């Protein structure tokens with residue numbers, strides 16, 4: 001039997017046009033921008049950053065427009081280079097984002113940023129959504145501080161409502177005599193006092209929501225802070241009841257804010273109860289383990305969400321642990337026989353986050369052993 005030679009029914013173009021490369025404008029070019037940039041490269045996404053720094057960590061991952069975060073003309077230039085705008089830190093002036101209205105979408109939405117920038121607005125939002133949180137008291141005067149001590153008991157922690165991070169802008173009042181010192185230290189700013197939480201440990205819940213409303217959450221990570229700064233994060237935790245509550249909280253936040261992108265919620269664990277501390281409308285240090293320890297990293301999923309691509313799996317691959325490298329990267333960290341070193345390329349300075357090491361293992365016990373070993377080597 002002879003077969004008739006089939007002829008193409010369509011005439012095909014000589015070359016198939018490459019699909020248009022997607023472009024993301026990122027406000028801030030620090031280490032989180034760098035990690036977004038590295039994930040973008042793997043997705044064939046171009047990044048353009050806006051940052052005032054001379055040679056910020058993300059400089060190797062795309063073009064950097066060197067400008068202050070509220071420079072309207074340069075922000076407009078960023079919009080010209082982008083199909084979507086995002087940010088890598090939460091102190092971006094919310095009003096500056098208006099420049100993008102009608103030009104290019106901004107994700108996560110400004111409303112999330114507005115809440116995360118003011119501890120009072122953030123706490124009211126937690127309350128509104130039924131997310132348990134520590135007792136608090138608004139402080140506008142010295143007398144309010146005295147009232148807070150009576151209402152919440154001592155110790156309590158006084159925090160600036162705005163621009164605080166990594167324990168900065170905080171004062172622990174342990175006894176009545178500390179009230180005056182707290183007022184002298186922070187009294188010039190809008191403040192809030194929080195009940196001192198005697199927690200068992202701290203966790204963070206990281207979730208991602210797509211433009212279509214799909215939500216995925218990563219397994220919880222257990223975080224240890226030193227002097228208010230994140231020191232280690234380990235995931236997963238294997239405490240299903242906590243996982244369930246945290247997932248429900250993060251779903252409420254993401255849905256209420258009509259959120260797009262990655263959001264991190266930090267919580268205190270007190271027995272079987274979770275109390276919300278704060279949320280960050282961005283990728284987060286406590287999710288760095290997802291680069292090696294999850295099917296899809298938080299960085300890739302943030303880009304997927306804001307670019308309307310299908311979200312990737314948030315499942316763990318084994319057990320992961322991350323140790324932050326703060327102030328210095330010891331030579332020994334460069335010749336580890338386990339783990340992955342991430343050097344952000346920043347100049348050393350006390351208290352500065354310069355890099356991190358992530359380890360992965362087949363069991364939680366082995367992961368914890370490796371984390372302890374890395375800690376010994378690097379601190």
Ligand code: AMP
Nearest residue numbers: 134157165166167194195196197225228
């Ligand atoms: P923050 O900048 O609010 O995340 O605080 C930094 C760290 O200080 C937290 O991760 C906790 O370890 C500690 N901290 C903050 N607020 C409280 C609190 N109300 N009670 C106990 N520890 C706290």
